Amino acid sequence: MTQSLHTAVIGLGSMGYGMAKSLLRSGHLTHGFDVTQSKIDRFIAEGGTPGRLLDVAPNLQAVVCVVLNADQTESVLFGKDGVAPQLSSGAVILSCATVSPDFAQEMEARCAALNIHYLDAPISGGAVKAGQGELSFMASGSSTAFAKARPVLDSLSKTVFELGDSAGAGSAMKATNQMLAGVHIAAMAEAITFAMTQGISPDTFLNVIRKCAGTSWMLENRAPHIINGDYTPHSSVNIWPKDLGIVTDIATAAGFAAPITQTALAQFQSAASFGLGLEDDAAVAKVYAHQAGLTLPGEDT
Amino acid sequence: MTQSLHTAVIGLGSMGYGMAKSLLRSGHLTHGFDVTQSKIDRFIAEGGTPGRLLDVAPNLQAVVCVVLNADQTESVLFGKDGVAPQLSSGAVILSCATVSPDFAQEMEARCAALNIHYLDAPISGGAVKAGQGELSFMASGSSTAFAKARPVLDSLSKTVFELGDSAGAGSAMKATNQMLAGVHIAAMAEAITFAMTQGISPDTFLNVIRKCAGTSWMLENRAPHIINGDYTPHSSVNIWPKDLGIVTDIATAAGFAAPITQTALAQFQSAASFGLGLEDDAAVAKVYAHQAGLTLPGEDT
Numbered sequence: 391m392t393q394s395l396h397t398a399v400i401g402l403g404s405m406g407y408g409m410a411k412s413l414l415r416s417g418h419l420t421h422g423f424d425v426t427q428s429k430i431d432r433f434i435a436e437g438g439t440p441g442r443l444l445d446v447a448p449n450l451q452a453v454v455c456v457v458l459n460a461d462q463t464e465s466v467l468f469g470k471d472g473v474a475p476q477l478s479s480g481a482v483i484l485s486c487a488t489v490s491p492d493f494a495q496e497m498e499a500r501c502a503a504l505n506i507h508y509l510d511a512p513i514s515g516g517a518v519k520a521g522q523g524e525l526s527f528m529a530s531g532s533s534t535a536f537a538k539a540r541p542v543l544d545s546l547s548k549t550v551f552e553l554g555d556s557a558g559a560g561s562a563m564k565a566t567n568q569m570l571a572g573v574h575i576a577a578m579a580e581a582i583t584f585a586m587t588q589g590i591s592p593d594t595f596l597n598v599i600r601k602c603a604g605t606s607w608m609l610e611n612r613a614p615h616i617i618n619g620d621y622t623p624h625s626s627v628n629i630w631p632k633d634l635g636i637v638t639d640i641a642t643a644a645g646f647a648a649p650i651t652q653t654a655l656a657q658f659q660s661a662a663s664f665g666l667g668l669e670d671d672a673a674v675a676k677v678y679a680h681q682a683g684l685t686l687p688g689e690d691t
Numbered sequence: 692m693t694q695s696l697h698t699a700v701i702g703l704g705s706m707g708y709g710m711a712k713s714l715l716r717s718g719h720l721t722h723g724f725d726v727t728q729s730k731i732d733r734f735i736a737e738g739g740t741p742g743r744l745l746d747v748a749p750n751l752q753a754v755v756c757v758v759l760n761a762d763q764t765e766s767v768l769f770g771k772d773g774v775a776p777q778l779s780s781g782a783v784i785l786s787c788a789t790v791s792p793d794f795a796q797e798m799e800a801r802c803a804a805l806n807i808h809y810l811d812a813p814i815s816g817g818a819v820k821a822g823q824g825e826l827s828f829m830a831s832g833s834s835t836a837f838a839k840a841r842p843v844l845d846s847l848s849k850t851v852f853e854l855g856d857s858a859g860a861g862s863a864m865k866a867t868n869q870m871l872a873g874v875h876i877a878a879m880a881e882a883i884t885f886a887m888t889q890g891i892s893p894d895t896f897l898n899v900i901r902k903c904a905g906t907s908w909m910l911e912n913r914a915p916h917i918i919n920g921d922y923t924p925h926s927s928v929n930i931w932p933k934d935l936g937i938v939t940d941i942a943t944a945a946g947f948a949a950p951i952t953q954t955a956l957a958q959f960q961s962a963a964s965f966g967l968g969l970e971d972d973a974a975v976a977k978v979y980a981h982q983a984g985l986t987l988p989g990e991d992t
Contacts, residue, residue, distance in 0.1 A: 491889055514903050526903060551899050553891070562889035563899055570882045570905030573951070577874045580951050581867050584938070587945040588792055588863035590854070598852050598864055602815050602827060604871030606907035637885070644888040646983045650874070650881050653954045682947045 393541040394418055395451040398443065400466050400473065402429040405486070405513065406456035408520030409546055413454075414438065415523065416545035421446055447476035452542045453483045456513075459632060460489040468500060479505040482538035486513045488568060488633050490640050491558035498531070498557035507535035510557035512564035515548075516624065524548040528567070530559035565640055568633040569651050574608035575630070576654035579675035581609075582616055586684050592617045615672035619688015627674060628667040630658035694842040695719055696752040699744065701767050701774065703730040706787070706814065707757035709821030710847055711739065714755075716824065717846035722747055748777035753843045754784045757814075760933060761790040769801060780806040783839035787814045789869060789934050791941050792859035799832070799858035808836035811858035813865035816849075817925065825849040829868070831860035866941055869934040870952050875909035876931070877955035880976035882910075883917055887985050893918045916973035920989015928975060929968040931959035 394417045399410040402424035413420040414437050422433035423443050434440050453473060457463055463485055467474040474483065483501060485494065485508065494510040501508040509531040519525050523546050529536070530553040536543075543550050553559040581604070585595045596613045599605055615621060634655040641648040657674050664680070666673045679686050695718045700711040703725040714721040715738045723734035724744050735741050754774060758764055764786055768775040775784065784802060786795065786809065795811040802809040810832040820826050824847050830837070831854040837844075844851050854860040882905070886896045897914045900906055916922060935956040942949040958975050965981070967974045980987050 528899065528903075549902065553895065553899075559890065562886065562891055563895075565889070566882050566886045566891065566896065567900060567903045567905040569885060570878060570900065570907070570910070571903075573878045573881075574875070574905070574907060577871060577878070577951050580874075580949055581871050584870060584942055584945075584947055584949060584952075585863065585867045587947045588866070588941065589860065590863055590867065594854065594864075595867065598829065598854075599868060599871065601850065602868045602872075603908050603912070604868040604875070606871070606875060606910075607904050609871070609907075611904070640889065641885060644885075644983070646885055646888045647979075648881055648885060649954050649958070650878050650951060651885075653950050657950070678948075682945070 395541050396449055397421070397452045397454065397542060398423060398446065398450050399454045399456060400424075400443075401456040401462075402426070402433060403456065404517035405520045406454075407433065408517050408522075409454060409456060409525070410438065411436065411521055412523035413542065413545050418541070418545065443473060444471060444476055447473050448478050450477060450481055452481065452539060453477065454486065454542060455483060456486045459487055460493045463487050463489060463493075463497065467497065474501060474504060474506060477504070477506050480507070480538070482507040482509060482535055484509045484511040484539050484542060486511055488512055488564050488636060489561050490565070490636055491562045492643075494557040494561040507532065507538050508557055509535045509539045510560035511539070512560055514564070514567060519548070520546075527551065528553060528560045528563040530554040531557055562640075565637050569637045569648070571608055572630045572634045572658065573650055573654045574606040575612055575671055576657045576674055578606070578609040578613055579616075579657070579672065579678055582613060583675055583678035583682060583684055587682055592687060612670075612672040615670050616675050617687055619686065621669040621673045623668060623670045625671050626668055627658060627661045627671050630671060630674075631655065631662055634658065696842050697750055698722070698753045698755065698843060699724060699747065699751050700755045700757060701725075701744075702757040702763075703727070703734060704757065704759075705818035706821045707755075708734065709818050709823075710755060710757060710826070712737065712822055713824035714843065714846050715739065719842070719846065744774060745772060745777055748774050749779050751778060751782055753782065753840060754778065755787065755843060756784060757787045760788055761794045764788050764790060764794075764798065768798065775802060775805055775807060778805070778807050781808070781839070783808040783810060783836055785810045785812040785840050785843060787812055789813055789865050789937060790862050791866070791937055792863045793944075795858040795862040808833065808839050809858055810836045810840045811861035812840070813861055815865070815868060820849070821847075828852065829854060829861045829864040831855040832858055863941075866938050870938045870949070872909055873931045873935045873959065874951055874955045875907040876913055876972055877958045877975055879907070879910040879914055880917075880958070880973065880979055883914060884976055884979035884983060884985055888983055893988060913971075913973040916971050917976050918988055920987065922970040922974045924969060924971045926972050927969055928959060928962045928972050931972060932956065932963055935959065
């Protein structure tokens with residue numbers, strides 16, 4: 391049996407909501423918080439515990455922070471009405487946003503000054519796995535932070551990569567994974583449209599490439615969206631200017647040239663500038679199709 | 692039982708030699724030809740049939756051409772002492788080099804004028820699978836060309852993708868696969884060195900990424916070469932300026948911008964200019980390491 395904790399999830403987006411539900415299902419007393427009141431209400435209706443964040447904060451043993459980026463993470467933890475100073479000594483914060491390693495280290499130090507534990511805990515796996523409690527965590531932090539977070543990790547994860555004994559390593563690994571994932575999506579888009587210029591249908595492209603050395607996890611996952619002409623956002627174009635921007639910022643700070651990542655980033659920025667930001671990230675293929683005068687499946691001719 | 696043919700393999704490099712051995716093992720009467728006499732002698736010693744190419748050509752039912760590029764293919768088939776005009780009507784040529792679709796169509800037309808069948812038949816899988824008769828073919832050509840080539844394909848392949856009824860489609864699909872494969876190798880090199888700047892070891896990189904959305908077939912195949920510091924060329928750096936150059940030439944001719952492919956091509960061109968052309972293609976990581984002042988596994992510090 392997993393130990394039952396008093397927890398809160400801050401940020402009830404597609405990932406956070408699923409994680410909050412997974413914590414509930416595991417028997418944790420769980421609050422859900424968000425800037426949108428209707429999401430809070432919906433979560434309470436499904437079994438979440440009511441209460442204002444600042445009222446319940448002193449009782450929380452673990453806080454899972456699942457917001458968009460570093461700015462939102464800092465605001466939630468240390469901004470006006472930030473939760474970190476309200477927590478009791480010994481509580482743990484699991485910070486799941488994709489941020490720079492430097493930022494994660496700064497958060498860990500500021501939490502330590504309050505006698506709070508901080509786990510650098512970015513996630514991978516998508517909304518469906520969040521709801522199933524089968525995420526992957528790329529985590530780093532002190533052994534105490536891991537121990538305090540363990541019941542939460544057990545409820546949310548299929549795999550926990552333990553990457554080091556201080557914050558930063560988890561975020562560095564997440565940035566590395568995002569770098570590859572983003573490049574592979576854009577490369578798939580470049581290749582599927584290149585193939586179209588040579589008379590190869592998107593369908594044939596996937597059927598052959600998935601069995602050859604040119605395949606990737608992202609290609610097999612995203613190419614079907616293009617074949618079906620379905621750009622319902624499982625993960626949106628707008629994720630990539632943000633995440634690849636974090637990667638190139640980290641690279642620049644380290645004096646590291648990342649030309650392929652920079653080029654993929656530019657393609658996602660083009661996609662966003664064409665008004666595709668809220669579509670599924672496979673819509674980066676529309677940038678290529680537009681440039682080459684191709685008609686993708688499902689598009690009006 | 693596979694029908695036994697009288698065949699010849701032209702080009703006894705690492706791929707061609709393995710393919711010639713696979714044809715022998717299947718019971719085909721097989722000649723091997725190469726610009727290097729010692730390779731011919733070695734193949735005869737292992738069971739190949741002796742004879743000068745121009746003497747045996749009228750008797751050949753199938754010719755497998757496994758040379759480096761379009762220039763060599765044209766020279767072997769139609770140059771001085773070229774084999775195509777010496778073949779008997781109804782013979783089939785399987786052309787395996789990576790070439791442009793336009794070139795493949797031109798070869799098919801010139802063969803048709805001689806009443807010879809041409810199968811556009813680029814291959815994927817590497818030298819080991821060539822020797823095991825387990826290659827993948829990305830093939831296109833007339834139904835007669837396929838029928839005549841079938842006993843050879845049966846002896847050499849695990850999978851034959853039949854991509855269309857005329858030459859060009861096979862080469863287009865091969866170019867598409869090479870585009871992705873080359874980009875994924877360079878992206879792996881960019882990511883594994885980026886991770887090193889953040890304190891993540893190449894070992895940890897592979898252990899985590901292979902289980903995450905950032906993985907690719909090429910990443911899992913090539914990253915171990917970097918981890919082991921072993922650049923024995925399974926496939927050399929020099930392949931990629933050639934193959935990605937073919938891709939960008941095709942793209943340019945089609946008015947298609949391929950910025951990620953262009954960027955990966957530039958990284959392989961840098962690797963070649965650093966004198967790494969004959970090393971395994973994973974050595975493109977050395978371009979990144981050199982730029983960032985990193986020491987890869989197995990390098991002297």
